[in-house]
Amino acid sequence: MVRFILKRLGLALITLWLLSVIVFFLGQVLPSDPGRSVLGPLAAPSAVHALDHQLGVDKPILTQYWHWITHFPGQSYQYQAPIGPILTSALGRSLKLALFAFVIVVPLGIIGGVVSALNAGKPTDRTISVVGQSMLTVPEFVSGIVLLVVFAVELGWLPVTATAPSGSGFFTQLKYLILPVIPLVMVLFGYIARMARVGTVEALESDYARTAILKGLPRGVMIRRHVLRNSLLPTITVIATQTGYLIGGLVVVEVLFRYNGIGLLTYNAATQHDIPMLEACVLTIGVVYMIVTLVADISFSLLNPRIRLRAAE
Amino acid sequence: MSIVDIPVEDAGALAAGRSEIRREVFRELLHSPTFIVGAVILLIWIICAIFGSAIAPHSPYAQNLEGINKAPSSAHLFGTDQLGRDMFSRVIVGSRDILIIAPLATLLGTVLGTMVGLFMGYFRGLVDDVVGRFVEAFLALPVVVTGVIALSTLGRTNLVIIVVIGILFTPLIARTVRAAVLLERELDYVAAARLRGEHAPYIMFVEILPNVFAPIMVEFTVRLAYAIFAILTLTFLTLGVQPPSPDWALDINANYGVVPAGYWWEVLFDALAVATLVVSISLISDSVQGALEG
Numbered sequence: 232m233v234r235f236i237l238k239r240l241g242l243a244l245i246t247l248w249l250l251s252v253i254v255f256f257l258g259q260v261l262p263s264d265p266g267r268s269v270l271g272p273l274a275a276p277s278a279v280h281a282l283d284h285q286l287g288v289d290k291p292i293l294t295q296y297w298h299w300i301t302h303f304p305g306q307s308y309q310y311q312a313p314i315g316p317i318l319t320s321a322l323g324r325s326l327k328l329a330l331f332a333f334v335i336v337v338p339l340g341i342i343g344g345v346v347s348a349l350n351a352g353k354p355t356d357r358t359i360s361v362v363g364q365s366m367l368t369v370p371e372f373v374s375g376i377v378l379l380v381v382f383a384v385e386l387g388w389l390p391v392t393a394t395a396p397s398g399s400g401f402f403t404q405l406k407y408l409i410l411p412v413i414p415l416v417m418v419l420f421g422y423i424a425r426m427a428r429v430g431t432v433e434a435l436e437s438d439y440a441r442t443a444i445l446k447g448l449p450r451g452v453m454i455r456r457h458v459l460r461n462s463l464l465p466t467i468t469v470i471a472t473q474t475g476y477l478i479g480g481l482v483v484v485e486v487l488f489r490y491n492g493i494g495l496l497t498y499n500a501a502t503q504h505d506i507p508m509l510e511a512c513v514l515t516i517g518v519v520y521m522i523v524t525l526v527a528d529i530s531f532s533l534l535n536p537r538i539r540l541r542a543a544e
Numbered sequence: 545m546s547i548v549d550i551p552v553e554d555a556g557a558l559a560a561g562r563s564e565i566r567r568e569v570f571r572e573l574l575h576s577p578t579f580i581v582g583a584v585i586l587l588i589w590i591i592c593a594i595f596g597s598a599i600a601p602h603s604p605y606a607q608n609l610e611g612i613n614k615a616p617s618s619a620h621l622f623g624t625d626q627l628g629r630d631m632f633s634r635v636i637v638g639s640r641d642i643l644i645i646a647p648l649a650t651l652l653g654t655v656l657g658t659m660v661g662l663f664m665g666y667f668r669g670l671v672d673d674v675v676g677r678f679v680e681a682f683l684a685l686p687v688v689v690t691g692v693i694a695l696s697t698l699g700r701t702n703l704v705i706i707v708v709i710g711i712l713f714t715p716l717i718a719r720t721v722r723a724a725v726l727l728e729r730e731l732d733y734v735a736a737a738r739l740r741g742e743h744a745p746y747i748m749f750v751e752i753l754p755n756v757f758a759p760i761m762v763e764f765t766v767r768l769a770y771a772i773f774a775i776l777t778l779t780f781l782t783l784g785v786q787p788p789s790p791d792w793a794l795d796i797n798a799n800y801g802v803v804p805a806g807y808w809w810e811v812l813f814d815a816l817a818v819a820t821l822v823v824s825i826s827l828i829s830d831s832v833q834g835a836l837e838g
Contacts, residue, residue, distance in 0.1 A: 242677075249681035257693050361578060364830050368769040368822040372780045373815045376796055380808040391804055479686030483777055487800070497689060498781060501696040509693065517684040 236529055243525050250517045255296050258510040304511035309503055314511045318496070322515060325481055325492030328393070331408050332415040332477065337470060340420050341463065344427025348462075349454070351432055359424060367421030371414035371483045378410050379487075393490035411488045415480045419473055426469040430462035437461070464534055471527030474520050572835040579835075582827030589821050592636045593643040600633035604790040613807050623809035625799055634790040635813050639821070641702065641785045642792070646771040649706045653713025653771075654764050660714060661721025662748045666729055672722070679715040687712050687774050695783040705784055709774055713767055720763045724756040758836045765829030772822055792818050 283289050290298070299305065304314040347359040366374075383391040395407040434440060435458055443453040482494035489495075493512055500509035573579045592599065602620075608628030616623040622631035664672045682690075687709075694708045728734065729752065737747045778784040779793035787794060792814040799810035 245677060246681045246684065249677060250684055253681060253685075257690075257697075361827065361830065364826045365823040368773055368826045369819050370773050370777045370780070370793075370822070372777060372793070372796060373818045376800055376803070376811050376815050377819075379800070380803060380812055384803055384806065384808060475683070475686045479688035479777075482686075482688055482692065483780065486781060498692060501692045502782075504696070513685065513689060513693065516686070516689060517681075520684045520686075 232533075235532060239525060239528060243521055247518065247521060250521075251300065251514060252296075254510050254514045254517065255299060257513070258506045299507075299510070303514075305507045307500075307505055307508040309500070309505040309508060314508055317508075318493070318511055318515060321491060321493045321496045322519075324490065325478075325485070325494060327404075328408060328411060328415075328481065328484070328490065328492060329474075329477055331405070332412050332419065333470075335412065336416040336419045336423060339416070340423025340470075341427045341466060343420065343424035344429075344466070345431050345459065345462070347424060347428040348431030348435065351428075351435075356428075360428070363421035363424045365421075366417040369417065371418060371480045372487050374414040374417050375411070375484060375487045378413055382410060391488075393485070393488035411484045411490060414484055415477060418476060418480055422473055422476075423466065423470060427462065427466045430465045431458060434458040434462040464531060467534075468524075468527050468531050471524045474523045478516050478520065569835045573831055576831045576834070578827045579831035582824040582831065585820055585824035586828065589639045589817075589824070590643060593639040596637035596640055600630075600636045602630035602633045604629065604634045604637040605788060606630070613802070613810070616809050622813045623807075625795070625810050626802060626807075631795075631809060631813055634795060635792070635817050638790045638792045638795065638814065638817065641789055642772060642775060642821070645702055645705055645709075645785070646768060646775055649709035649775065650713065650764060650768045650771045652706060652710030653767060654717055654760065656710065656714040657717025657763075658721050658753070658760055660718035662725055662752065664718060665722040665725025666744065666748050666752065668726075675718075679718060682715050687770075688777055691774060691778050692781060692783060695778060700783055700786055702785065705775060705778070709771055712774075713771065717760075717763050717767060720759060721756060724759045725752055728752050728755050762829070762833045762836055765825070765832050769822055769825040769829060772818075772825065776818055 280289075288295065304318060306312070307314050307317065310317060343359050343363065347356045350356045379391060382389045389410050390407050393407050393411045395404045399407075439461075440453065440457055443457045444450075448456075478494070481492060482498055484490070485492045485494035486498055493516065497509065497512040497516070499505070500512055597603075606629060608624065610628065611620075611624055612626055612628040614620055614624040614628075616631075620630050620632060622635060625631055625634070660675065664675050690712055691708060694712075695704065698704050698708065734747060734751060737751050742751070775784055776793040779791055780797050782794075782797055785791040785794055787798070795814045796811045799807070803811055
């Protein structure tokens with residue numbers, strides 16, 4: 232088991248290194264002139280060169296990569312300030328939004344999938360599947376704008392932005408986050424429900440479920456003890472892989488609802504060619520995604536005796 | 545291996561069998577209400593995309609500064625925007641760009657992804673490990689985030705969008721194709737081809753490819769819906785289709801600032817247009833998946 236975890240960690244480190252290379256070179260592809268973009272179009276060429284030299288962008292690419300990694304996350308061009316504090320507070324705000332979304336969507340998706348599986352082939356199942364599948368493909372800005380029109384503008388029940396006035400209490404903050412969270416929940420619901428459905432159908436058709444029925448266990452007990460325990464395990468992994476979609480969705484939702492999270496920060500950095508900020512944001516997003524999938528992978532194998540024992544061989 | 549009588553079919557019979565299956569799938573699709581609803585909605589949008597300018601009552605570009613922000617009425621079914629342009633005409637013609645860009649991007653991703661997946665699945669070993677690591681590192685970044693970086697860098701023409709989305713989809717599709725190829729390569733017909741002394745490219749493209757066609761088709765329809773999702777999202781972030789093109793996502797971006805002032809019609813109809821298009825594709829992909837997988 233320890234060997235399995237070490238192997239997964241090792242692979243994750245390699246992936247992380249590759250990711251840092253990809254992100255760094257994506258940043259290098261940007262045909263931008265940092266000195267020029269900081270000083271503006273009217274600055275003298277000599278001043279631009281001097282600043283480029285000071286920033287180190289005129290050095291060989293490998294030196295720059297080394298400097299980037301050792302001085303991570305570095306300085307933002309746009310803010311003229313260290314990236315670290317800006318990034319952490321944005322990340323914190325995004326985590327709040329993401330956590331809120333997960334708290335709502337995980338139970339909802341699992342219930343939807345299990346209900347679907349228990350009624351497999353019936354209209355209830357078809358409805359949940361088709362509705363889930365459809366919500367999955369509606370972009371967040373579309374559902375977001377409809378929600379804004381209906382609940383914030385026409386009915387006036389909820390605020391149009393996501394940022395609560397500073398110093399607001401927990402529930403006021405939640406109220407501001409309700410509208411932004413719904414588009415994220417809609418997209419994730421389809422995936423989670425589908426995976427929970429697949430897992431449950433598989434478990435229902437298994438030999439151990441049939442044995443449980445044949446030995447006369449009540450249906451409720453059979454489902455709770457034998458089916459759900461086995462079917463919900465794969466769902467954990469799926470939920471983890473959805474973190475990527477969730478972060479993609481955060482970019483859109485944060486722009487639409489003007490919420491200062493890592494999504495909006497990434498978007499602004501990209502459109503304003505603030506390369507160090509962009510690279511830091513993107514690498515952070517990748518790292519968050521990798522940590523979540525790694526934790527899910529390891530907890531999945533800890534919970535699943537089949538993998539645990541095979542790994543021990 | 546056990547010795548059993550395997551009926552040897554000639555190539556003609558095999559091809560006939562395949563087209564028989566195809567006809568079967570098609571018949572099943574025509575009996576599926578989900579497919580018909582999806583196909584009808586999609587067809588309406590395709591007609592709008594092709595004949596949009598002829599159908600639309602006004603020019604989608606014609607500004608009328610004396611009639612800005614007008615609520616829906618009989619003269620302007622969906623109202624007018626901040627420049628007095630007819631929203632109904634803009635919604636109709638707005639289907640054009642996305643219905644050209646998204647299928648092309650998906651096609652590019654499917655072709656590239658199929659090739660990469662065939663190589664990874666067929667050669668396994670080192671090729672698979674190395675490419676697989678890169679794919680995994682790449683997948684740690686959400687498509688929207690990579691898209692934002694690439695498009696803000698490379699410019700925002702429609703060709704760039706197609707290439708960027710196509711390349712971003714390649715690893716996703718490669719992963720599916722690889723899994724299908726891994727199952728196929730263990731089958732007897734591949735071993736037979738190898739014993740005949742066929743070259744690897746021949747085995748990959750002539751022998752294996754036709755047999756993994758079903759999962760590739762399913763993947764294409766699923767990815768098409770996601771391509772529309774991604775391209776419209778990037779356009780909403782002003783990184784996709786550029787003004788003054790009538791485009792649903794672009795219009796929503798341009799007008800959502802005036803929604804709090806009560807001009808809901810300037811975004812709502814565009815939003816509904818996007819929703820109907822993506823839902824129609826997912827209905828189609830759902831029923832294709834059902835028909836192919838039985």
